[in-house]
Amino acid sequence: MELFNRVLSINDLDAVIDLLSFELERPVIVESADYTLLAYNSHYIQHFDEANQQTIFTKKWTLPIYETFIEAGVVNKLKTYDRPFVVEAMPEIGLNTRIVVSAKHNGRVMGYIWIQQIGELLPVEGIDFLYDISFHIGKLIYDIQKSKLKQEEKEEQFYQYVFNRHYLSTTDLEWGAKEYGVQLPEYFAVAAAELTAKDEKLLYDLQQVAQTSLQLEDKLHHVLIQGETLLIVLGGKKADAPIEALAREVIQRIKDYAKDKAATVSSGIGDMFKEPLDLLKSANQAKEVIQAARLTHRPLSLHYKDLHICRYLQAIADKNSELGYESEHLEKIRSLDPNGKKDLLKTLEIYLLHNCKIKPTASALFVHPNTVNYRINQINEAVELDLKDVMQKFQLLLDLMTRSRE
Structure with missing residues (x-):
């Protein structure tokens, strides 16, 4: 006692x-x-x-x-x-x-x-x-924790200002960091995650998952919710810090948690930068990955730097919509597949992405090579494609990758 x-x-x-x-x-x-x-x-x-x-x-x-x-x-x-x-x-x-x-x-x-x-x-x-x-x-x-929470609230306010374009110059941003007592990372990348179906509670839970994961790492970081997007700032004190590997690990933990809740997460990782004002640029790149994946309806690299032509698909789709453009070739191919399975369109897209080779296409589609050969012959008979014409092949691939999907 x-x-x-x-x-x-x-x-x-x-x-x-x-x-x-x-x-x-x-x-x-x-x-x-x-x-x-x-x-x-x-x-x-x-x-x-x-x-x-x-x-x-x-x-x-x-x-x-x-x-x-x-x-x-x-x-x-x-x-x-x-x-x-x-x-x-x-x-x-x-x-x-x-x-x-x-x-x-x-x-x-x-x-x-x-x-x-x-x-x-x-x-x-x-x-x-x-x-x-x-x-x-x-x-x-x-x-x-009460004292610590006050500082966390300051950090939250600072990063909300950053991603809402409150700071227009590096000097303004650095002064803001000093004002709110935030230590900026020397190098950083921003990852983004969005739920396929809106769920505010689950999004908050995913924020806690990300924060818990990052608290096991000795890195400068911050996790915040902006609208329907979870933004994850991952930082390091040197250029060779394992920021990208950490980003993949955190994203995987988020996806695993969402999967247990019968939910799906789309995600992306922006490039690594050094200038503080590029926080917004890295975040926008991460969001671009999510948009490209949703537009194409197929898995893409998590990293913006690996998007290649896919980073322009949204702009191309918007331009097509503005001009009322519809591919005549795709309309003809769609008419061959009246049950709405879209097998022919999908096969042609994967076939073009695999450089018009039957076996790799069959492997990617999990079908027999004869099935791919039969479908491509069907398409050729109806459309008379010249797949040796690079420009026609490229246009067809863009049309396939930006086509409307039900």
Whole structure:
């Protein structure tokens, strides 16, 4: 009871953890709800296991720890268990046995308290004590997060200004960053993600998924929602920072989460830049990838730099619409396929994209080469195409890639 009262009398998180570690003679670590390290101490420094050391070094869970905890169900328990529970040793990530409990404030999980086991497990009264003090620690974390939230709100406002074209020059943008206390990355790329079907709640959940993923990386970043688009700023302090690889990883996590919710995500990644004002340019490039994929209705590279001719398809489609242009060739081919399957149109498009070669086309369509040969002969008989004419072939491919799809 004396220790309990002493803990309650302390309003500094570091001081509380120092006291607990000294009295329990065990390493104690406190993390926020997003697995960021907040405080730690050990009665004996050599008692920190390898997982502790990695967390202290990176200031957050490493990716192997995160993935192992997900697979073992530890993350789910952290969010759903009220009482302290034991996490058994996991030698593959250098983790000794621990007792962990959620630290709550006003019914909300603010973070987690980890007590590494040295020798015998804590007695029942020790586990009860840990549960009782968890609420005080939850209040201390809340006070820390409240201060942090004010800064996050400033960062959110700054990036909203950036993507709403509030800053017209690099100087204005850099002054804005100083005003809002935002550290700009030296190099960055912007990724974008959009749900095929509008769902504001799911889009917000995807924002949390992206933020959680990035909090496992020591990079400058920000995730925000602009309209119906999720924008992800990924930054680094040097030109060779693995920004593009990180972008692909975050996008994949978003897609996996959406798939579990029976939803589909379209996504793209803009080029990497150094000038702060190019944040908007990179974001627009990422959106171009999404537009091109939706227009063509087929998978494209995530990266804007790999779009090639596809980056101009929307402009071509808009011009065709403005001029009322319709391809006579496509109309004739469409009439050969009255059931609306569009097999002939799809086959011709893939055939042109594979340089008019039967076998690669058949492989891409998952059909027999004879089927492709039969369809191409059908088309040739009706339209009399000259696929040796480069300009005709190019125009036909553009017509196919920009055609209206039901």
